[in-house]
Each structure stands twice: as C-alpha cells, then as structure tokens.
Amino acid sequence: MVTERKKVIRIIVDAGHGGEALGCYVTPGKRSPEPPPVGVYEGVLNRWFARKFCEVAKAKGHEAINLVGDAVIDISLKDRCKTEALFANKNSVFISFHNNALGNIWQDQATGPRVLYKSNKARKLAVKVAQELSAKAVAIKGWRSIYRQRKYLYVLKKTKSPALLIELSFMDNKEDVAYFQANVNDYIDSILKGLENGLESEGSND
Numbered sequence: 001m002v003t004e005r006k007k008v009i010r011i012i013v014d015a016g017h018g019g020e021a022l023g024c025y026v027t028p029g030k031r032s033p034e035p036p037p038v039g040v041y042e043g044v045l046n047r048w049f050a051r052k053f054c055e056v057a058k059a060k061g062h063e064a065i066n067l068v069g070d071a072v073i074d075i076s077l078k079d080r081c082k083t084e085a086l087f088a089n090k091n092s093v094f095i096s097f098h099n100n101a102l103g104n105i106w107q108d109q110a111t112g113p114r115v116l117y118k119s120n121k122a123r124k125l126a127v128k129v130a131q132e133l134s135a136k137a138v139a140i141k142g143w144r145s146i147y148r149q150r151k152y153l154y155v156l157k158k159t160k161s162p163a164l165l166i167e168l169s170f171m172d173n174k175e176d177v178a179y180f181q182a183n184v185n186d187y188i189d190s191i192l193k194g195l196e197n198g199l200e201s202e203g204s205n206d
C-alpha cells in the first residue's frame with residue numbers, strides 16, 4: 001500500500017497526577033526517593049513531557065490536545081475521561097504519560113519505558129510505539145517486550161479513543177530518569193513514529 005499523504009492524528013494527551021506551584025507538590029507519593037533537585041516529582045515530570053510532546057506533535061502536523069495543560073491540581077480520572085470523550089473522533093488516540101517506580105528507595109535494576117494498553121486496536125499502536133522506543137531512544141540492555149496489556153487501568157478502560165498509558169522511565173533509578181530527561185526528543189520522536197506506523201498499517205492486510 002502506498003500512502004500518499006500522512007494521516008493527521010488527533011493526539012489527546014494526559015499527564016498523570018497533580019503538579020506543583022509555589023513549592024507545593026499536590027500529589028501524595030508519586031515521586032523519587034529524594035525531592036528535587038536530586039529526584040523528581042512525577043506529576044511535574046509528566047507535565048513537562050506532555051507539553052514538549054504536544055509542541056513537537058503539532059510541529060509535525062498532527063493535532064495535539066493537552067488535557068491537563070498548566071493545571072496544578074490533580075484532575076480526577078473521571079473528568080479527564082469525560083474531556084477525552086469530547087475530543088474523540090475517528091482519528092484520535094489517547095495517551096496518558098507517567099513515570100514508574102518500584103518503591104521508595106533508589107534502585108538500579110528496573111529501567112526503561114513500558115507501554116500499556118487494553119483494547120486490540122490499541123495493542124497495534126502499543127507494539128509499534130514499543131518497537132520505536134526500544135530501537136531508537138533506549139540504549140539499555142536486556143529488555144524483552146516492553147508493551148503489556150492492562151485491563152484494570154481507569155484511563156484505558158474509560159476512554160473512547162484507542163488508549164495507551166506510557167511509563168516513560170523509572171524515577172527511582174537515577175540513571176534511567178536522567179537518561180530520559182537528556183534524550184527527551186528521541187522519546188517523543190519514537191512515540192510519534194510508532195503512532196504513525198501503527199495507524200498507517202490499519203486497513204492494510206499485514
């Protein structure tokens with residue numbers, strides 16, 4: 001199949017958890033074992049990434065809607081999904097960005113992103129995004145498959161668009177979270193390329 005024109009994807013972006021203002025981080029837990037500047041607050045890191053992701057997606061000709069934007073408060077999952085429904089159309093995809101942790105002490109075992117999905121339609125996207133992430137952005141050894149089905153996650157169950165939840169790095173692994181921040185553009189490019197590949201192959205017979 002020859003694709004003559006790149007499909008414009010409407011990417012509905014969610015940044016997990018609440019953010020920070022005036023030195024106050026509004027989300028219990030969801031942070032590195034030490035506060036910034038040594039560690040990170042997850043909601044702040046998710047917001048930073050979501051903003052950058054939307055900028056690049058728009059520059060590449062896609063539509064990007066940042067559900068959380070600059071809001072500091074932790075918008076309820078229910079409200080996020082209600083807003084998603086308003087924007088959902090036949091070209092939309094929903095992505096919720098998060099960062100991972102094994103526990104509340106620094107560790108060096110778990111690394112790298114995880115791409116989570118629920119529906120079969122989203123699985124195709126998850127596979128492509130995971131392929132791009134492991135091929136380009138992530139030079140960490142010993143990985144197997146980094147996409148997983150998760151049936152119980154609220155935003156994967158309650159959204160209308162094919163939905164992914166991407167855990168970008170382990171914020172309790174200093175090396176991993178630093179690698180992610182230093183190579184953020186590679187992560188963004190890989191995710192966008194994975195979405196484009198996943199949606200372009202729709203309708204073909206492969």
Ligand SMILES: [Zn+2]
Nearest residue numbers: 016042098099
């Ligand atoms: Zn999270």
